[in-house]
Amino acid sequence: MNPSEINSSIDPAEVAKFQAMARDWWDPQGKFKPLHMLNPTRLDYVVTQIATEFTLDRRMPRPFEGLRVLDIGCGGGLISEPLARLGASVTGADAAPGNIAVASLHAEEQGLDIEYLNVTAESLLAEGRQFDVVVALEIVEHVADPAAFIQTCHDLLRPGGMAVISTLNRTAKSFGAAIIGAEWVMRWLPKGTHDWRRFITPDELSGMSEGAGLVPVDRTGMVFNPLGWSWSLSARDLSVNYALTALRAA
Numbered sequence: 039m040n041p042s043e044i045n046s047s048i049d050p051a052e053v054a055k056f057q058a059m060a061r062d063w064w065d066p067q068g069k070f071k072p073l074h075m076l077n078p079t080r081l082d083y084v085v086t087q088i089a090t091e092f093t094l095d096r097r098m099p100r101p102f103e104g105l106r107v108l109d110i111g112c113g114g115g116l117i118s119e120p121l122a123r124l125g126a127s128v129t130g131a132d133a134a135p136g137n138i139a140v141a142s143l144h145a146e147e148q149g150l151d152i153e154y155l156n157v158t159a160e161s162l163l164a165e166g167r168q169f170d171v172v173v174a175l176e177i178v179e180h181v182a183d184p185a186a187f188i189q190t191c192h193d194l195l196r197p198g199g200m201a202v203i204s205t206l207n208r209t210a211k212s213f214g215a216a217i218i219g220a221e222w223v224m225r226w227l228p229k230g231t232h233d234w235r236r237f238i239t240p241d242e243l244s245g246m247s248e249g250a251g252l253v254p255v256d257r258t259g260m261v262f263n264p265l266g267w268s269w270s271l272s273a274r275d276l277s278v279n280y281a282l283t284a285l286r287a288a
Contacts, residue, residue: 048133048158049182063114063140070114073176077116079260079269080175080281084117084202085124087256087283088171091200100125108169108194110159111177115141115152121173122150129153129169131162159190168196175204175281178243179236188243189250198288201252204260204281208237212278215262240276252284 062068085096094101103125109118112130114137122128122145130152132138138156145152155162172191181187191201206212213234238246244254259276262269 049180054134063116063137064144070116073113073116075267076260076262076269076279079271080204081117081120083204083258083260083271083281084121084173084175087202088200091255091283091285092170102126105171106169107171107173108159108162108167110172110174110191111180112141112154113137115144115154117173117175118152118154119145119148119150122152126171127153129155129162129167131155131157131159133158159187159194163190163193167194168199169194170196170199172199172201174201176206178203178205179233179238184238184243185246185249188246188252192247192250192252192286195286197286199286201247201284201286202281203243203247203284204279205243206237207277207280208234208239209277212237215278240280240282243282247282247284252286254282254284256283257281 062070065071066074088094088105088107089096089101092105101124102121105126107121107126107128109115109121109128109130112118112132115130118128118130118141130138130141132141132154133156135156138154141152142154145154172194174187174191178184178187188201188203191203195201240257244257247254257276258281259272259274260269260279260281261272261275262278
């Protein structure tokens with residue numbers, strides 16, 4: 039189903055931004071350099087939350103075997119691929135067809151069986167799809183209606199399922215780091231990739247999640263250290279990047 043065939047929370051202008059950058063997804067020095075730098079840290083958070091909630095042993099070769107995971111706004115597959123390697127049955131959905139083309143080709147080259155679909159989350163919901171885990175990383179600040187999007191994430195979860203959502207906090211520090219730093223100074227991203235007014239505070243995201251019927255169980259920051267040129271997780275510093283984990287009632 040084409041994303042335009044059903045009412046959705048996507049913002050066509052935001053989709054167009056990432057469609058234009060699709061070919062750069064797997065270039066660690068390209069336009070998605072910030073995501074490549076952040077990816078190991080956000081992946082560690084996602085994997086830890088999944089393993090903890092479902093009582094899975096990360097030391098096993100394929101600890102997520104049997105889990106159905108939806109990666110909404112999957113882009114080129116930076117999160118979908120490692121989750122598939124951990125044994126999960128992964129569906130990657132993205133509204134930009136160029137992203138799906140890149141992701142599918144890269145997964146095939148890696149010998150990974152991932153279901154990549156050029157659809158919206160709402161389309162999957164209309165089909166009656168449900169998942170154990172819904173992952174939505176760095177996408178909620180780009181959708182037209184964040185609250186409606188989170189409601190869709192809830193509805194895509196089976197009872198007892200888990201959502202992991204990451205985004206940017208709306209603070210002076212995030213404006214300096216994500217827009218002035220990443221877009222204007224370092225030029226890691228094209229100017230206009232982010233709109234600070236669309237950033238969402240942790241309390242706002244928690245409120246939207248609760249309004250959708252989800253129960254937030256964790257909020258963790260992801261902090262960049264310019265001296266070590268590295269990212270780390272922080273239980274206290276949610277001032278720029280952060281993630282929230284929430285559960286659907288069983």
